[in-house]
Amino acid sequence: MNDARRSWRRTYARRIWFSDLIVLVWIVFGTQIAWFGTGQAEVAVKSGIVANDFSYWSFSSILVVLWMWSLSLADTRDHRIIGAGNTEYVRITRASVTLFGVIAIIAFLTRIEVARGFLLISLPLGLLILLFERWLWRQWLVAQRKTGRYSAQVLLVGSRRSVTEVAAELIRAPGNGYHVVGACIPSGAIADTIEGTGIPIMGSINAVSAAMDASGADTVVITSTDELPHDKVKEISWGLEAGRQHLVLAAGIADIAGPRITSRPVAGLPLIHVETPRFSGGQRVAKRVLDVTASAFGLILISPLLVFLAISIRLSSEGPILFRQTRTGRGGREFTMLKFRSMVVNAEALLPELAAQQRDAGNDVLFKMKNDPRVTPIGRIMRRLSLDELPQLFNVLGGSMSLVGPRPPLPREVELYADHVHRRFLVKPGITGLWQVSGRSSLSWDESVRLDLSYVENWSLVGDIVIIAKTARAALAPGETAF
Known part of the structure; x- marks a missing residue:
């Protein structure tokens, strides 16, 4: 059961990869056929950098491969950005526009004449269908998460008050993909539950590893550090299995959007800068x-x-x-x-x-x-x-x-x-x-x-x-x- 829970990230990313590929093949080759027909149209090369002209079938294949590679390079299928927020859509848009910009620059420098209409149709149409495809996947994912599937299994660690507050927020928004399965607090009130929920308290902050094994949690969320010993967060981090278990720090500020938050390392300290609201x-x-x-x-x-x-x-x-x-x-x-x-x-x-x-x-x-x-x-x-x-x-x-x-x-x-x-x-x-x-x-x-x-x-x-x-x-x- 734990292996199935932990593998959902790979399974979901794989499904998105295949659906992205289907969309891009359909759009790129469909645009080519609509623009040139099914014949052997050639991309004209007017410089010696590329030896001979080559067909649009080859160019379309290369474009699909590069587009898929750009989406992977931009981490558009990362489990940390799927299901909520607009980061996923922003990365898809940025990767797609950057790719076509690079293609246009290379074509200009190497004097490769690619039909402008082919590119002008492929980019906006492909981007639009990609975003729609990802939106459909998100609706399916949110529906699954409301039943407790395809979610991070979360163990909360911190003071009793902070654990209670964070648990209430995560329970209120199950579509974001954090399913709370237990908590560890300094007092270690075993056989107790978080106020207002049925979530069990599974021991003190020294029992995090045992609590994760018992609950099947794959993510530790540190809700506060006020009552934690010095270097306890580092100790918890070192005890996590790389690639399969994750650590999340819940900042003590709520309702602050990502664009206003910047993390800047200073002398080994990850300082978080929060910009004040600006109404220009x-x-x-x-x-x-x-x-x-x-x-x-x-x-x-x-x-x-x-x-x-x-x-x-x-x-x-x-x-x-x-x-x-x-x-x-x-x-x-x-x-x-x-x-x-x-x-x-x-x-x-x-x-x-x-x-x-x-x-x-x-x-x-x-x-x-x-x-x-x-x-x-x-x-x-x-x-x-x-x-x-x-x-x-x-x-x-x-x-x-x-x-x-x-x-x-x-x-x-x-x-x-x-x-x-x-x-x-x-x-x-x-x-x-x-x-x-x-x-x-x-x-x-x-x-x-x-x-x-x-x-x-x-x-x-x-x-x-x-x-x-x-x-x-x-x-x-x-x-x-x-x-």
Whole structure:
């Protein structure tokens, strides 16, 4: 069983290797046949560096081999980057673009005339299909990981508090591929479990090797070093089997994205530099261009749907079509947010009574009720599919909101904020955000804050595009988290 668990990395990498090869053969040779037909087209050579002209069949074969080699050289199948994050996609893109750039330079220097159309079709099409293929593999891998397969079997080592915190985070996101099977803490509380889980504590920090053998763990995660003896981490590292067992250090900082972290060795010490969040003028301009372009195009595209919803609201219940509400935006400034009315007209007057009857567990600031009696029949459908949010595209055009950002809070909610929560006002609130694609109404208050602050700290244009794509998928398949 342990050997099967440990070999999943090789098995998965091998499967990706073969699927990459199939994609590249299909794209490169398919492009050649589409461009030149099935005849014996020749690559013209106008210098003496290459003796004779050679066929495109040979050139395509060499291109496939070099492309596969570039993907391997860039470690695009490394188990440390698969399943989560965008590093895998970035490496594939960089390796592919670099390869074609080198080919273009070599062709220019050696005066080898390769058809530009052949290269201009092969690169973007091959890259697009490669990324799609890897995305499909990732969906399969995440589904497997949710059942405990194709995951690192993790033994947590550190203080009891840090072990509990890290275990909760890893359990919350099984798709990232870390399945916790046990823990070792300084006190060595055998026959005990990590708080809130059924994960066993398997002894003290001196019993790591025995705990790994007993639990079948292949990865040790050091959650903290405060209560560990000097050089204990080195000792644990030296005891691991090279290539089959792995050591991971969990930094005591959360929700910091990779681009802001740089490791720099200084006098033998691996110092980790964490850059402070930067919100440059160029970044704000790029975000605004995306907001204006996408919202304007979206309003034009869905205008028939907007008209249909407006008519449905008017005919189904008394009251205005639009619901206007004061929210707090960037810099703490208040603005009027637009939504399609999904509740009865006197919904705000009924709120205090409902809030006293039922409030989400663990959510001390936001009021969410799964079967809110104030919601109209048409409103229930709109809220489930997030259609009531569509008029906020006008807020985006007007500049008070963004397509992606923290949830726009009510002024009365802001009055209850802790000091650190006010960092969410560094950016404009959004129609969607990490909270929208990570659980929506099922999230607790602390989870909502953590996601919002994570977005603010680590904003990127690519991240916005990814969230928008995930929002579209979540709206089409909302599950039980939308109400």
